[in-house]
Amino acid sequence: MTEPQAIQPSAPSAVPSPDRTLAAPVENAPALEMRGITKRYPGVIANDHIDLEVRPGEIHALLGENGAGKSTLMNILYGLAVPDEGEILLDGVPVTISGPSDAIERGISMVHQHFMLVPVLSVAENILLGEETMANAIFLDRSEARRRIRELGARFGFEIDPDAPVGSLSVGWQQRVEILKALYRKARILVLDEPTAVLTPQETEEIFAVLRRLADEGHSVIFISHKLYEVLAVADRITVIRRGRVVGSRTPAETNEEDLAELMVGREVQLTVDRGESHPGEPAFTVEDLHVQDDRGHEAVRGVTLEVRAGEIFGIAGVAGNGQDELVEAITGLRKPKQGRVTLGGRDVTGSGPRKLGAAGLAYVPGDRHRFGLVLSFPLQDNLVLTSYHKSPFARGLVRDDQACEDWANRSIAEYDIRTPSCDVPAGTLSGGNQQKAVVAREFSRDLKALVLDQPTRGLDVGSIEFIHRQALAKRDAGTAILLVSAELDEILELSDRIAVMYRGELVAVVDGRTANREEIGLLMATGRREESKSPIGAEV
Amino acid sequence: MSGGPSGPDQEPATDPKPAMDPSADAGPVIEAEAPQAASPQAAVPPPLPRDPVARFWSVAAVPIAAVVLALLVGSLIILASSFFAVGGFEPLLPVEAYSSLLRGSFGSVNGLVNTVVAATPLVLAGLAVGIGFKAGLFNIGAQGQFLMGALAAAGTGAALAQQPPPIAIGGALLAAAIGGGLWGFIPGALKAWTGAHEVVTTIMLNYIAAAVIGYLITGPLAAPGFSFARTGPVGNAALPIILGRNGHLGILIALLAVPLAYWLLWRSTLGFELRTVGANPNAARYAGMRPGLLTIFTLSLCGLLAGLAGGGQILGTSGFMNASYGTATGFDAIAVALLGRAHPVGILAASLLFGAMRAGSGLMQIEARIPVEIIDVIQAVILLFLAADVIVRRILRLRAARSGVDEIQTVTRSYGEQAAR
Numbered sequence: 001m002t003e004p005q006a007i008q009p010s011a012p013s014a015v016p017s018p019d020r021t022l023a024a025p026v027e028n029a030p031a032l033e034m035r036g037i038t039k040r041y042p043g044v045i046a047n048d049h050i051d052l053e054v055r056p057g058e059i060h061a062l063l064g065e066n067g068a069g070k071s072t073l074m075n076i077l078y079g080l081a082v083p084d085e086g087e088i089l090l091d092g093v094p095v096t097i098s099g100p101s102d103a104i105e106r107g108i109s110m111v112h113q114h115f116m117l118v119p120v121l122s123v124a125e126n127i128l129l130g131e132e133t134m135a136n137a138i139f140l141d142r143s144e145a146r147r148r149i150r151e152l153g154a155r156f157g158f159e160i161d162p163d164a165p166v167g168s169l170s171v172g173w174q175q176r177v178e179i180l181k182a183l184y185r186k187a188r189i190l191v192l193d194e195p196t197a198v199l200t201p202q203e204t205e206e207i208f209a210v211l212r213r214l215a216d217e218g219h220s221v222i223f224i225s226h227k228l229y230e231v232l233a234v235a236d237r238i239t240v241i242r243r244g245r246v247v248g249s250r251t252p253a254e255t256n257e258e259d260l261a262e263l264m265v266g267r268e269v270q271l272t273v274d275r276g277e278s279h280p281g282e283p284a285f286t287v288e289d290l291h292v293q294d295d296r297g298h299e300a301v302r303g304v305t306l307e308v309r310a311g312e313i314f315g316i317a318g319v320a321g322n323g324q325d326e327l328v329e330a331i332t333g334l335r336k337p338k339q340g341r342v343t344l345g346g347r348d349v350t351g352s353g354p355r356k357l358g359a360a361g362l363a364y365v366p367g368d369r370h371r372f373g374l375v376l377s378f379p380l381q382d383n384l385v386l387t388s389y390h391k392s393p394f395a396r397g398l399v400r401d402d403q404a405c406e407d408w409a410n411r412s413i414a415e416y417d418i419r420t421p422s423c424d425v426p427a428g429t430l431s432g433g434n435q436q437k438a439v440v441a442r443e444f445s446r447d448l449k450a451l452v453l454d455q456p457t458r459g460l461d462v463g464s465i466e467f468i469h470r471q472a473l474a475k476r477d478a479g480t481a482i483l484l485v486s487a488e489l490d491e492i493l494e495l496s497d498r499i500a501v502m503y504r505g506e507l508v509a510v511v512d513g514r515t516a517n518r519e520e521i522g523l524l525m526a527t528g529r530r531e532e533s534k535s536p537i538g539a540e541v
Numbered sequence: 542m543s544g545g546p547s548g549p550d551q552e553p554a555t556d557p558k559p560a561m562d563p564s565a566d567a568g569p570v571i572e573a574e575a576p577q578a579a580s581p582q583a584a585v586p587p588p589l590p591r592d593p594v595a596r597f598w599s600v601a602a603v604p605i606a607a608v609v610l611a612l613l614v615g616s617l618i619i620l621a622s623s624f625f626a627v628g629g630f631e632p633l634l635p636v637e638a639y640s641s642l643l644r645g646s647f648g649s650v651n652g653l654v655n656t657v658v659a660a661t662p663l664v665l666a667g668l669a670v671g672i673g674f675k676a677g678l679f680n681i682g683a684q685g686q687f688l689m690g691a692l693a694a695a696g697t698g699a700a701l702a703q704q705p706p707p708i709a710i711g712g713a714l715l716a717a718a719i720g721g722g723l724w725g726f727i728p729g730a731l732k733a734w735t736g737a738h739e740v741v742t743t744i745m746l747n748y749i750a751a752a753v754i755g756y757l758i759t760g761p762l763a764a765p766g767f768s769f770a771r772t773g774p775v776g777n778a779a780l781p782i783i784l785g786r787n788g789h790l791g792i793l794i795a796l797l798a799v800p801l802a803y804w805l806l807w808r809s810t811l812g813f814e815l816r817t818v819g820a821n822p823n824a825a826r827y828a829g830m831r832p833g834l835l836t837i838f839t840l841s842l843c844g845l846l847a848g849l850a851g852g853g854q855i856l857g858t859s860g861f862m863n864a865s866y867g868t869a870t871g872f873d874a875i876a877v878a879l880l881g882r883a884h885p886v887g888i889l890a891a892s893l894l895f896g897a898m899r900a901g902s903g904l905m906q907i908e909a910r911i912p913v914e915i916i917d918v919i920q921a922v923i924l925l926f927l928a929a930d931v932i933v934r935r936i937l938r939l940r941a942a943r944s945g946v947d948e949i950q951t952v953t954r955s956y957g958e959q960a961a962r
Contacts, residue, residue, distance in 0.1 A: 334826060355829030364827070372827040375820045382813070386828045390810050398809045 026092025031056045031220040032077075032108075032189050037086035039072050046072040047083070048244040054189065059211055059221045061235035063228075063264055065461035067431050069244040070224050074191050078110050079103045090189075109182030110191040115174050119167030124149055126166050127181045152183050156213045158206075171319070172203035179210065190214065191222045196230055200319055201489060201522035208234045226264070226461065228257040240264055265462050273469045276477070278497050280312035284481035285362075285450040290340030292323070292330040299338070300326040302505035308450065308481040313472065315496030315513060316485045319525050323505035324485050325367070328454045331483075332364040333357045334372075345449045358387055361449030365439055365456050367485070373439040376428030380420055381409035383427045384442050416441035417467065433464030440468055450481040457491060469495060489521060503528035604880050604887070606933045607926035608894065612639065615919040619911055638909040645904030646897035652904075654785035657792055658858065660889075660896025662687070664795040665850035666874035667892055668802050669725075669843040671883035673739075675806055676839040677819030682728060682743025683847040684871025685750035686721040690848025692754050693720030694855045695772040695862035696762050702776025709778035710790075714852055721848015722841045724750060729840030733833035739840065747871070758864040771863040780857040791853030795892075798846065802885040815839055847871060876924050895920065 032054040039047040046069045054060045064070045075081040077088065079097035087094050090106060097103050103110075117126050124145050133148070135141035146162040153160045158176055166177060175195060182190050192211075196204045211221050211234060225231050231238055232252045240248045240263040248263045261269040285308040292301035300323040308314040318324055329335035331342050333354040342350045344360050352360070366372035374383050385394045385405050393404040409423035418437045420430055427435060440456070453472060457465040472495060476482055486492050492499055496513035501524040508528045511521070520530060616635030623634050646656045666683045673680035680686075697716035701709040728742040764773035780790040806812040818825040818832045818839075825832050850870060855862050877895055881887030898920070902913040926933050 332827075333829075353829060354827055358829055366827060371821075371823050373824065375817055375824050377820050378817070386817070386824065389813055389828075395810045398811055400808055400810055400813060402808075 029089070029092025030054055031058075031091060032222075033089040033092070034073070034077065035087050035089065037073060037076060037083045037088075039069075039076060039081060039083050045244050047076070047086075049086070050241065050244070050246050052239060052246070054220045054222060056188075056220055057215050057218045058236045059215050059223055059234055061223045061225060061231040061238040062241065063225060063231055063238055063260060064241035065226060065264055065463070066433065066459060067461070068241045068264075070241055071193070072244075073241070074110065074193065074222070074224065077103070077108060077191065104185055104187070107186060107188035108191070109185060109187035109189070111175070111178045111182060111193065111195060113193045113195075113197060115178055117166045117174055117177060120165060122163050122165055123160055123169075123177050123180075124162035126177060127162075127184050131181075131185050148184065149180060152180055155217070156183070156210055158210065170203075172199055172206060175199070175203075175207060176210065179214075183214075187219070189220045189222065191224070193224045194226075195223070196225070196227065200526045201518060202526050204230065228260050228264075231260065232257065242266055261462055269462055269466060272494055273466060273473060275473055275495060278312055278476055280497065281310035281479065283307045284310040284345055285483065286341075286343045287331060288341040288343075290327065290330060290342065291338045292326040292335060292340075293338055294323075294326050300505055301330065301337075303340075304502075304505075304507055306483075306500060306507060306510075308483050310449075310481050311476055311479045312497045313476050313482040313484055313495050313513075315492040315499045316483070316502050316507070317489055317492045317499055317521055317525055318485075318487065318502035320487045322502045324454075324487075324502055327502070328364075328367070328452060328485055332362065332366075332452055354387075358446065361447060362452065363387075363443040363446045363448050363450075364452045365443050365454060367454035367458065369435055369439050374427045374435060377426050379424040380413075380418070380427050380430070380438060381405050381423040383438055384409045384412050384423075387442060388446065412438075412441040412445065415445075416471075433460045436460055436464060436468065440471060444471055444475060448475065448480045450483070451475060453482060453484045453486075455486050455488070456484070457486075457488065465491075489518065489525070493518060493521070501525055501528075600882055600884075601887070602937065603930050603933050604882060604891070604927065606937050607880070607923050607930070610926050610933065610936070611919050611922035614922045615915060618918055619915060623911075634909065634911075638905050638911045638915075641905040641908040642898065642901040645901030647901075650785055652900060654788045655900035656893065656897045657784065658787055658789070658896075659899040660892040661789075661791045661795045661857075662850040662854050662868075662870045663873060663877050663892035663895055664889055665798055665853065666847045666870050667877035667881060667888040668798055668885060669721075669845075669847035669850070670874045670878035671881060671885070671888050672802060672806065672815075672846070673839060673843045674878060674883040675812075675819050676815045676835065677822065678732075678836065678839060678843075679740050680725070680743060680840065680843045681740055681875065682724065682746050682840075682871075683843070683874045684869070685743065685747035686724040686844040686847035687851035687871040687874075688747075688750040688754055688866070689724040689844075689851070690717035690721035691851030691855045691862055691866060692750075692757065692762075693717050693848065694778075694852030695775065696757070698775030698778035698856055699762070699764065699773035699861070701778050702774060704777055706777045706781070709776065710780060710856065713775065713778040713856055714794075714849065717848045717852020717855075718845045719848070721851060722845035724848070725840040725842070725844020726837060729837035732840075733836045739836075754862075754866065755864050758862060758866075764861075769863060772861050775856055775860050778856055779860055780853065787858070789853070789857030791849075791857040794849060794853060798849075799885045799889050806885070811838075847874070850874075873920065876920055879927050880923060 030053045032052070034050060034052040037047050037050045037052075038045070048069075050069070050073055052060075052062075052073070062070050062073070072081060076083050077097065079099040079102050088097060089095065095106065097106065097108075118129070121129075124142065127149060128140060128145055133141045133145045135144070149160065149162040153176075156179075160173070160176065160180070166174060169177065179190070195207060199207060208230075211223070215221055215236070223231070223235060232255070235252060238250045238252065238255065238260065239246055240250070240260065242264060247266075250260070250263075258268075287304055287306050290301055290304045291299060294300040302323070304323075304327055306314065316324060316327075326335060330337040333352055333356070336351055340350065341348060344357070344362055347360060349357055349360055349362075354364075370376060375386065382389070382405065385408065388394060389400065389405075394401055394408070406423055412418065413420060413423060416437050418430070418441065419434050427438060430438070436456070443451070451472075456472065457468050460468070469491075472482060472484070484492065484495060493513070493516060496516075498510055499513050499516050499521065500507040500510045501521060502508070503524065509524050509530070523530060616639070619635045619638055620630070620632070624630055644652070646652050666687055669683045669686060670680050694713045694717035698709065698713040701712045704712070724746055728737075728739045728746060731737040731742050732739050758772060759770040762772050763770050782789055784792060804812075806816065814825065814830045814835055815838075817828065817830060818835045822832050825835075854868070854870070873895060877888055877891045880891035880894070881889070898916045902916045905911050905915075906913050
């Protein structure tokens with residue numbers, strides 16, 4: 001498609017390409033209207049007569065827990081799923097969206113949680129993928145593409161170097177590239193799926209500024225989230241979905257976090273668990289001058305020293321990818337450290353494998369429950385003994401005792417409130433929250449001195465987060481030393497007695513958890529320093 | 542649905558709040574969940590139904606349908622080939638052929654015993670492939686392991702031919718187990734220590750095994766006084782006949798291996814570790830298992846089983862081994878393991894089917910004048926339908942059925958992903 005002229009700022013809601021316009025747009029119609037959308041899957045109604053109306057120039061938040069039906073609704077909008085009932089109207093005209101390319105052509109673009117970018121290609125090349133601006137039949141018009149990218153960036157408040165390799169950009173900037181990609185394709189309706197999950201507070205603020213500019217120019221933004229304060233901060237209107245139905249629609253002025261949480265969960269929720277007093281004792285778990293290499297042989301952890309006392313939660317904050325994974329793997333026995341010392345209860349356990357560490361009293365809730373924590377195709381009861389299957393009463397010698405496993409599973413299911421039809425369904429059929437509860441149930445019920453929690457509530461709904469936080473605090477009160485690693489700053493702030501910030505493989509600061517300042521930690525996460533400094537645009541690493 | 546086994550009197554221990562939100566209920570997960578990278582694990586099949594019949598059907602529907610469809614395709618080929626060969630169109634020819642096949646394999650005591658004898662090596666070699674699947678390993682090397690077992694049994698059997706039968710038989714079978722086991726240990730160790738992929742190493746070891754046999758039987762192990770290169774007679778090491786005219790002791794070994802394999806896989810901690818490594822090697826490491834050692838163990842065990850299959854053939858049927866000893870049992874075993882869904886009982890059933898086709902094909906050739914090679918065609922088509930199980934499920938409208946043949950994923954799983962850390 002050749003489109004040499006730049007988008008005119010005065011004509012923000014571009015009309016869909018002429019051949020698609022069967023009827024003229026209706027005056028003053030909403031940019032998007034979804035009416036009575038119903039989608040059934042065997043045994044479940046994912047969307048139950050959902051109505052959604054998004055006006056031009058509006059940031060519309062779609063709020064709901066995991067599994068509430070947000071993604072299904074957006075998949076229908078993007079042409080990835082066909083609704084059983086209901087209709088979609090763009091500018092008041094009923095349309096059938098046959099697939100993602102059709103959706104893009106109609107001006108609907110999606111920014112996925114996982115960026116669909118090629119790291120080794122430049123910004124301009126990434127944007128041109130699938131939407132090649134041609135100089136002639138054979139060659140790309142790169143200079144024209146560059147010019148348009150610069151212009152679009154400038155218009156929406158960020159200047160980006162079209163020739164920078166995407167892999168060298170920070171996550172926040174990569175997200176901007178995704179947004180640019182959508183704008184380059186003349187998107188009028190932008191869907192952002194949990195865009196802030198990977199961002200620091202500062203980056204989140206910056207992205208919000210971009211979204212507001214977009215809205216001011218007449219674009220419609222659908223913002224999917226389960227973070228309440230963000231939704232309140234950025235949205236013009238909020239639609240809350242629960243179990244496939246719209247349970248409420250609000251403007252930020254007429255609601256607050258408690259109200260939204262109640263709508264979303266269906267009952268009153270305590271948003272922050274009262275953490276109570278902690279009574280730290282002796283150091284139970286120490287790490288001295290630990291150096292760890294990543295898979296490519298780069299030093300990812302560069303001399304980390306920390307000490308977790310019994311009965312204390314020590315939080316490590318940081319943007320994902322600053323060496324936290326390698327640190328956690330090294331102290332849980334999954335990766336051999338290059339240098340340094342780890343002790344547990346006074347014993348040197350440096351370089352011990354997971355089995356030995358487990359026997360010494362260390363339990364670990366891994367950050368990626370699908371990668372490490374669970375065998376999805378195995379029954380829940382096998383997963384509940386995954387780290388203790390070889391011990392009495394679950395096995396005598398080589399012989400497993402299924403009955404003991406089943407009894408244990410039923411006890412765990414009751415105690416940790418794991419919602420499952422039975423203990424022999426594959427773990428992968430449970431919802432994310434219940435999968436995580438299974439991991440937590442297994443690890444928390446071991447004989448513990450220290451506990452490593454890596455992103456323990458990632459991707460979970462409010463109810464499960466509350467439950468897991470309570471369990472962690474109960475373990476702390478029982479005298480367990482807890483190391484909490486999370487990219488979710490709120491979680492760190494809510495639970496930690498002390499907070500360290502990890503930046504480029506080092507702990508750059510340790511602050512008191514009760515007096516910690518959100519902005520200060522955000523800045524430390526982003527820059528490794530306490531003061532703001534200007535870094536060249538688009539060149540942060 | 543949320544009730545589950547938790548009784549109403551059991552309160553969650555540390556949660557003083559009312560029961561949690563019902564929307565967190567179990568059930569098919571509709572939304573993709575949060576920022577996790579694409580999981581390396583296989584797609585999760587829907588839970589097995591509790592009713593035993595439905596349970597059986599959900600696992601066996603695709604294999605059974607694949608067999609039926611392959612027989613249909615086979616009848617088309619029979620029709621077409623007779624049309625081109627004879628020039629006439631005999632619509633009832635496939636029926637005739639299949640009924641001869643059936644009578645040849647099950648119609649008489651001798652036929653039945655032949656079926657069982659033909660199935661025997663397939664059971665053992667099928668387990669050698671199937672147990673590998675359960676551990677996430679694609680053991681293409683069953684053929685080489687089978688041959689090495691056969692060679693070891695032939696050599697040892699000839700050497701012990703004059704010893705009392707218990708010693709001769711025991712020694713020769715032990716040699717077969719060790720020979721095959723060694724041929725499994727090598728790729729296992731290569732994978733654990735260097736990350737070399739077992740598909741590549743086992744294929745290569747198949748060739749090496751054939752070459753080693755050629756050398757040893759034409760050279761050091763060649764028995765004098767024969768017009769062609771072969772080992773000496775196994776004499777007292779020959780397996781006793783326990784069933785009918787030619788049903789040898791190997792049948793018993795194969796029958797014992799089935800429950801043993803089942804016990805190992807589903808009742809022992811070792812089998813739990815093996816299946817965990819197969820389903821999610823990362824989780825296995827996390828749980829303190831040692832994937833490298835387990836890989837070596839599994840492939841050695843697979844080799845042992847395939848070696849016993851080869852030894853049983855030499856000691857139970859032929860009584861010697863020649864330089865071009867060339868059955869494709871180790872390759873048929875792959876089809877058997879896939880058709881049997883890598884389950885010991887399934888492998889037993891699939892072996893009997895393949896054994897029956899082998900045993901009955903002779904009568905089919907005589908009566909219906911259909912060449913025995915049609916059996917190879919049908920076996921190959923069965924494999925095609927298993928690999929492309931989407932076709933089968935579409936024909937059967939098995940949308941809700943459990944996943945097709947998961948073992949295929951082990952076959953097709955890419956290379957780099959598997960590389961050991």
